[in-house]
Amino acid sequence: MSNVQLFRTGDTPLPDVIILAHKLTREYDMGSELVRALRGVSVQIQQNEYVAVMGPSGSGKSTLMNLIGCLDTPTSGEYWLNGQKVSELADDELARIRNKEIGFVFQTFNLLPRADALHNVELPLIYAGMPARSRRERAAHALERVGLGDRMDHKPNELSGGQRQRVAIARALVNEPSILLADEPTGNLDSTTSTEIMGVFAELHRQGQTVVMVTHEQDIAAHAARVITLRDGLVATDQARAA
Amino acid sequence: MPFFEAFRLAIQTLRAQKLKSGFSLLGVFVGVASLIAAWSIANGVDRYMTEKFAQTLFGVNTFQLRRRPMFTPNVPDSVWRAWARRPRIRFSDAEAINNGLTVPVVTAWQSSDQVTVTFGNKEARDIELTAASERYFDIKNLRIAIGRPFTGEENRSGVPVAVLGDAVAKRLFAERQPLGRNVRIGGVPYRVIGVVEHQGSLMGFPLDRFVVVPALSPAQNMVNPPGILDAFLVKARSDVEMREAMSQAEGIMRSRRHLRPKQDNNFVLDTSEGVQRFWAGISRILMIVMPGIIIVSLVIGGIVIMNIMLMAVAERTREIGLRKSLGARRRDVLRQFLAESTAIALVGAAFGIIAGIGLTVLIDKVSPLPASVSAKSVVLGVVLGAGVGILFGVYPASRAARLDPITALRQE
Numbered sequence: 147m148s149n150v151q152l153f154r155t156g157d158t159p160l161p162d163v164i165i166l167a168h169k170l171t172r173e174y175d176m177g178s179e180l181v182r183a184l185r186g187v188s189v190q191i192q193q194n195e196y197v198a199v200m201g202p203s204g205s206g207k208s209t210l211m212n213l214i215g216c217l218d219t220p221t222s223g224e225y226w227l228n229g230q231k232v233s234e235l236a237d238d239e240l241a242r243i244r245n246k247e248i249g250f251v252f253q254t255f256n257l258l259p260r261a262d263a264l265h266n267v268e269l270p271l272i273y274a275g276m277p278a279r280s281r282r283e284r285a286a287h288a289l290e291r292v293g294l295g296d297r298m299d300h301k302p303n304e305l306s307g308g309q310r311q312r313v314a315i316a317r318a319l320v321n322e323p324s325i326l327l328a329d330e331p332t333g334n335l336d337s338t339t340s341t342e343i344m345g346v347f348a349e350l351h352r353q354g355q356t357v358v359m360v361t362h363e364q365d366i367a368a369h370a371a372r373v374i375t376l377r378d379g380l381v382a383t384d385q386a387r388a389a
Numbered sequence: 390m391p392f393f394e395a396f397r398l399a400i401q402t403l404r405a406q407k408l409k410s411g412f413s414l415l416g417v418f419v420g421v422a423s424l425i426a427a428w429s430i431a432n433g434v435d436r437y438m439t440e441k442f443a444q445t446l447f448g449v450n451t452f453q454l455r456r457r458p459m460f461t462p463n464v465p466d467s468v469w470r471a472w473a474r475r476p477r478i479r480f481s482d483a484e485a486i487n488n489g490l491t492v493p494v495v496t497a498w499q500s501s502d503q504v505t506v507t508f509g510n511k512e513a514r515d516i517e518l519t520a521a522s523e524r525y526f527d528i529k530n531l532r533i534a535i536g537r538p539f540t541g542e543e544n545r546s547g548v549p550v551a552v553l554g555d556a557v558a559k560r561l562f563a564e565r566q567p568l569g570r571n572v573r574i575g576g577v578p579y580r581v582i583g584v585v586e587h588q589g590s591l592m593g594f595p596l597d598r599f600v601v602v603p604a605l606s607p608a609q610n611m612v613n614p615p616g617i618l619d620a621f622l623v624k625a626r627s628d629v630e631m632r633e634a635m636s637q638a639e640g641i642m643r644s645r646r647h648l649r650p651k652q653d654n655n656f657v658l659d660t661s662e663g664v665q666r667f668w669a670g671i672s673r674i675l676m677i678v679m680p681g682i683i684i685v686s687l688v689i690g691g692i693v694i695m696n697i698m699l700m701a702v703a704e705r706t707r708e709i710g711l712r713k714s715l716g717a718r719r720r721d722v723l724r725q726f727l728a729e730s731t732a733i734a735l736v737g738a739a740f741g742i743i744a745g746i747g748l749t750v751l752i753d754k755v756s757p758l759p760a761s762v763s764a765k766s767v768v769l770g771v772v773l774g775a776g777v778g779i780l781f782g783v784y785p786a787s788r789a790a791r792l793d794p795i796t797a798l799r800q801e
Binding site for chain 1: 714
């Protein structure tokens with residue numbers, strides 16, 4: 147990318163840099179051996195980028211995903227999200243960042259089976275402390291955005307795979323996060339539905355949403371404008387694609 | 390997440406898993422139900438003892454001069470033998486006290502024994518025959534249903550008239566009119582002049598199987614040797630005046646019996662206090678044993694809840710991971726699971742309260758034990774229920790709260 151900041155420890159990221167990872171490492175102490183899942187990853191992602199992270203299993207992409215998603219903290223290095231240095235935050239603060247800044251989309255949807263679509267989408271707003279009425283309005287609006295305005299009272303088992311993933315996307319969007327973070331979002335879907343979901347992502351991206359997607363499928367990664375490939379805990383390639 | 394939200398969620402979860410929840414709240418249910426039932430019985434008996442039992446046996450503000458206490462539980466043989474050696478209460482003792490008291494009182498003589506009363510070929514066995522003076526009815530608060538009590542004149546001249554207990558009248562006369570008819574007591578004909586109102590029963594003992602006759606009527610020889618009384622009843626207008634009358638009576642009796650200052654009384658001035666003290670002893674034992682039973686069942690209930698909650702945490706690890714990834718803080722997760730265990734315990738307590746009250750009503754209706762629901766026990770039931778839910782929910786909830794979101798999400 148042309149406008150990448152030359153970031154040094156102690157700097158502050160430029161305002162339009164949403165994600166800034168600087169020499170991130172993550173090591174796991176597995177008792178007998180030390181597993182170095184990330185060995186110094188530096189990545190910058192700007193507002194409204196659509197990035198796919200690829201790599202074989204064991205390359206560290208899940209670890210990077212967890213760090214970007216604030217589910218984990220790095221062993222060393224800096225991680226800035228939307229102008230905030232989150233690499234050293236405590237548990238509860240990370241929870242707040244996850245709630246406000248990140249919209250997760252999982253491979254297995256992770257919807258609450260007993261709750262209807264509306265309640266599933268409401269969840270992040272509950273933890274944000276929003277009052278019930280505005281919560282319901284916001285959740286309904288998010289469901290409409292993904293084309294499920296007429297399925298709000300359906301339970302997950304009354305929805306198709308594609309519809310479930312749409313509910314999950316609505317849930318990810320409802321708090322208007324800085325980034326939409328998708329982990330193999332089409333891993334459990336057939337190819338037609340996958341294309342449909344990729345269409346939803348493309349549309350969100352067109353509306354200005356920053357999207358980061360972890361996948362191991364070439365043709366899914368092809369939907370992104372930029373592909374970062376990891377290998378052995380390091381960035382192997384980082385290239386923009388012709389849209 | 391506000392607590393209300395957590396609680397609503399908890400109730401939803403409970404309703405979704407009715408059978409499991411049903412089992413898990415059983416312990417608290419039993420604990421609270423037994424708490425309420427046991428407390429209500431103790432409460433009912435307590436009120437009964439203080440209000441009715443004492444009144445029935447003694448009368449309000451009343452003491453009795455007797456050779457030995459009327460109510461004598463757990464008395465060793467040596468004491469019994471000492472009591473048996475005491476001189477008996479004589480007519481003359483009663484006269485002396487009656488004349489000597491300066492406090493306004495109402496007094497009555499009383500001697501009783503079990504007899505058979507007959508009318509024609511009908512007979513009523515094991516009837517308590519009481520030879521008493523005319524104010525006996527006032528002191529014992531025995532209201533006359535039909536007819537009249539005997540008069541002082543009838544008492545002094547020993548007229549053979551009888552006032553029947555309700556059960557005796559029914560047994561001998563059924564639907565017929567008893568007034569003016571002659572019943573036989575110890576072969577002597579007694580004219581029935583009154584029937585006492587239905588008294589019911591006391592702790593299962595019927596209170597209507599009695600006949601009252603004038604103290605100086607021929608039956609006096611059936612109940613005691615000549616000139617001897619079982620008891621001399623003294624009723625004052627207030628507790629204070631009763632105490633005063635008691636101390637005067639004590640002085641009179643001591644001087645009549647020539648007791649030296651260091652010698653103990655060889656008579657008793659018996660009040661309802663003795664009965665109440667005895668009951669207080671029983672209820673103290675109840676109050677020690679009962680909490681034990683309740684605590685045991687509540688602890689079992691709590692452990693069951695803890696187990697169920699640990700299972701729930703294990704089953705819903707993914708859900709916890711998801712909630713955390715969506716921004717739930719530790720305390721949100723903690724609160725959610727605490728609310729759930731509390732809800733289980735409270736629902737158990739609620740059913741327990743309903744069952745406890747039902748049991749109380751049933752006991753009151755069916756058994757001779759009087760029982761009445763105590764409001765305190767209901768409040769305590771709710772508090773204990775919630776307490777058990779919180780106490781035994783803390784461990785599973787904190788396990789849930791401490792789960793690492795990444796591992797939790799990865800769990801199948």
